[in-house]
Every structure is written in C-alpha cells, then in structure tokens.
Amino acid sequence: MAKRSSYDTCQKCGASVKPENISKHMRNLHGTDTSNAVSHRNRNLIIGVVLIVVIVALSYNSVFIKSTPATSEQPVSKQLAADAQESAIRIPISEVSTSAKWYTYDSDGLEVRYFLVKGTDGKIHLGTDACDVCYKNKKGYTQDGNVLTCNNCGKIFAINNLGVENLSGGCWPSYIPMKIENNNVIIQRTDLNAKQFMFK
Numbered sequence: 400m401a402k403r404s405s406y407d408t409c410q411k412c413g414a415s416v417k418p419e420n421i422s423k424h425m426r427n428l429h430g431t432d433t434s435n436a437v438s439h440r441n442r443n444l445i446i447g448v449v450l451i452v453v454i455v456a457l458s459y460n461s462v463f464i465k466s467t468p469a470t471s472e473q474p475v476s477k478q479l480a481a482d483a484q485e486s487a488i489r490i491p492i493s494e495v496s497t498s499a500k501w502y503t504y505d506s507d508g509l510e511v512r513y514f515l516v517k518g519t520d521g522k523i524h525l526g527t528d529a530c531d532v533c534y535k536n537k538k539g540y541t542q543d544g545n546v547l548t549c550n551n552c553g554k555i556f557a558i559n560n561l562g563v564e565n566l567s568g569g570c571w572p573s574y575i576p577m578k579i580e581n582n583n584v585i586i587q588r589t590d591l592n593a594k595q596f597m598f599k
C-alpha cells in the first residue's frame with residue numbers, strides 16, 4: 400500500500416491523487432487544465448529572475464563604475480600634440496573664435512583644462528578652466544555672450560579682461576602665459592603642468 404505522503408490532495412474535491420496524475424485529474428474531473436497555470440508560473444518566475452538580474456547589474460554600475468564629474472558645461476577638445484618631446488603646445492589661431500573653446504592637456508595622466516576665446520577687442524584670451532579660489536569645486540566656467548561665468552560662485556568676467564594675472568585676489572580664471580607666433584597660439588607645457596594641482 401502506497402504511503403499517503405506520496406499523494407497530493409486536490410484543492411477542489413479533496414481527493415488524493417498521485418503528483419504525476421494531478422493534471423489529468425483536474426482536466427477530467429474539474430475541466431481545468433493546470434498545465435497553463437504551471438506555464439504561467441514558470442513565465443512569472445523567469446520574468447522575476449530577469450528583473451533581479453537587471454536590478455543587480457544597474458546597482459553594480461552605479462556603485463562600482465566611477466564616473467568622471469563634468470568640470471564645465473562646455474564641449475572639450477582633446478589637445479593633440481605632434482611630438483610629446485616638444486616643450487610647447489601649438490594651437491592654430493584659425494581655431495580661435497568669439498565662442499570659447501575648451502581644451503584638455505594630459506599632464507602625467509591628469510587632465511588640465513583650459514580655454515581659448517577671441518574677445519571683442521580682437522585679442523585672443525587664454526585661461527585655466529578653474530578659478531584661483533573655486534578650483535577645488537572643479538566646476539569651471541560657462542560662456543554667455545561676451546562674458547564667462549564661474550559655475551561655482553556665479554561671478555561674471557568680461558572676456559576682454561581675461562588672460563592676465565590675478566592681482567586683486569578672489570575668483571578669477573587662473574592665468575596661463577602664452578604668445579602668438581607663426582599664426583599659432585604657443586603655450587608652454589611647463590605652464591600647463593603648473594596648473595595640475597587644480598584638477599586633482
């Protein structure tokens with residue numbers, strides 16, 4: 400005689416039925432096909448597992464993948480140098496316009512950001528995309544017409560006044576020396592390397 404424990408109890412009529420015959424019992428006596436219920440259960444289980452995998456993957460990305468914070472709202476151009484042995488960076492004057500252009504310079508694996516822009520005075524103005532005071536916040540500047548605005552403290556600077564040393568203290572796009580030669584803006588690598596501390 401088979402043990403009672405090897406039988407399932409029908410939820411509809413209370414009959415004891417072997418597990419392998421439960422589907423047949425439900426179909427023949429109660430007109431119910433349990434195979435669909437099983438497939439629905441399986442489908443729900445699969446959907447649940449997929450959702451868990453997606454949630455875990457998203458959590459992993461947000462926790463373990465380090466994202467680089469934006470230091471300026473402006474597009475940035477990578478500074479390309481023809482020869483890493485050259486002591487200076489050369490940027491064609493033709494690249495410079497009244498719309499500021501932001502660049503990055505690789506200083507021993509650290510990106511130093513700076514901008515070039517032509518003022519209404521017709522001169523080219525150069526500055527670090529970091530303030531002498533606010534640089535620790537790493538927010539840089541945004542252009543609005545003929546002025547640049549500090550993204551940290553909101554101070555506004557006329558472009559025509561930029562490209563000189565900060566003599567009064569306070570917020571100011573940090574000065575980088577440059578010269579114009581053979582239709583190029585010449586910036587010494589040592590001067591860019593000197594700004595590395597602002598971007599650590």
